[in-house]
Amino acid sequence: MTTPLLSVENLVVEYPVADGVFRAVDSVSFAVDKGKTLAVVGESGCGKSTIAKSIVRLLTPTSGRIVIDGTDIAGLSEKSLRPFRSRVQMVFQDPYGSLDPHLTAVDIVGEPLRLKGIRRKSDRARKAARLIDQVGLPSTALNRRPVEFSGGQRQRIGIARALASGPEILVCDEATSALDVSVQAQVLNLLREIQQDTGLTYVFISHNLGVVREISETVVVMSKGRIVEGGDTEEVLARPKEPYTRALRAAALDPATMVGIKPRHIVSRLSTPSVGAPV
Template identity: 75%
Template sequence: MSEPLLSITDLVMDYPTPDGVFRALDHVSFDVEAGTTMAVVGESGCGKSTLAKSIVRLLTPTSGRICIDGVDISRMSAKALRPYRSRIQMVFQDPYGSLDPHHTAVDIVGEPLRLRGIRSRRDRERRAAELIDQVGLPSTALRRKPAEFSGGQRQRIGIARALASEPELLVCDEATSALDVSVQAQVLDLLRYIKRQRPITYLFISHNLGVVREISDRVVVMRSGQLVEIGDTAAVLTDPAAQYTRELRNAALDPTTMVGIKPRHLVSRLQAATADAEIQGVPA
């Protein structure tokens, strides 16, 4: 069998606190095959973002392995890690805080191109303009700064910036959670479009099971820093093995209370229930 693109083995992350050590990741292990979308879900504070930041080496784990094509990057020096930075990119939760407010969109997207060795400003701007067009922004966006864009447009710039490095793995850390429902759908459609256009693998961090059902092939469920369940998304969300996953699903996928993008089958169920209630004269 071929080596998985990403392999996480016994990953541990400890944070010192005044009361002792807090273990944010507790021996987490899973693989991500090239070309797939793996989701990581769990309630707030379960370690999802710590996992994402460890994978892109914004954090150095306490122990364990993070392998890209079989090469462990978990302890690499900044210099040794440099070639891997372009292979693994991240789209952050806050589409405004992750962008330099003093730079224009073309400069933000062009910076990774400069780091890749494209020295000509004209060539960088041409390629940045192509990427900005690819994520669905008009040419008028090129010279505007982040404050002049909506949240969804800023997230598109963040995605274009990540794509400028031509990554093999794109880590999306709650990339749609700060957006309203209609813009969430647009960003998810964009990510699907990008995947059709180029070979790319997604690691999608989210607390929204509706979003996860829509976009992922497989899912990891986390609780208190530990992996509690892993499997094909449809199987895990339809018939979860772990009690915690069942509780998470029942709470998050109730179509009458769910916030954010609702899976199509739940929308249909809710519409049917509403129609039945109206026929019977019962308020929906």
């Protein structure tokens, strides 16, 4: 058996509230092998994004372990975390709000390269240009600012910026939910191609069962901070065992709940979730 690249063990995250604490994540455990994709799915407020922020240590867990390549980073100090910052990167939900509006694309992608020690601006620009090309944007994009791009193009810049650090793990927190259906498919295809070329490991956070089915080999389903079901993605989505998972799947297959595709376009495909069928 191989050792997982990422292992989350009994993760607990609590937030202070007026009358005590709110447990947003309750004893969550999962593992992801190198080069594979695990999806975390559930409705809004179930704890998905809290898990994402914990993995990249944008917040400190209350308890539990987050083991990356044998090292538990859950309780590391900021100084001890620095070597891991480049190994674990995040693609955020909002492809505009996550980019500095005052910088050009080449400078946005070049900033992580500067932090990695590439001091010459010309060297950073050359490497950033290669990354921008890798995510399918033309050379004319280099000196444009975020406001000049479409949502899908901005998300590609966000992906290029994440790749600039040379990560081993990419956490995608609802990375396609703000995009139109056709653009979602393009970004998913891009992420698959990058994974095939680089061997990246993905943790893909989503509420959209169609997206989850397209991108992941394994899935965990969350409700109220806990995992209620998990396993092979095709198996879980085709034959869900838990009532909550069955309800998510039923909602995904209901044309009345779909956004971005007219119901008549998917009537013939109601037996399987569609990429354009957010829950």
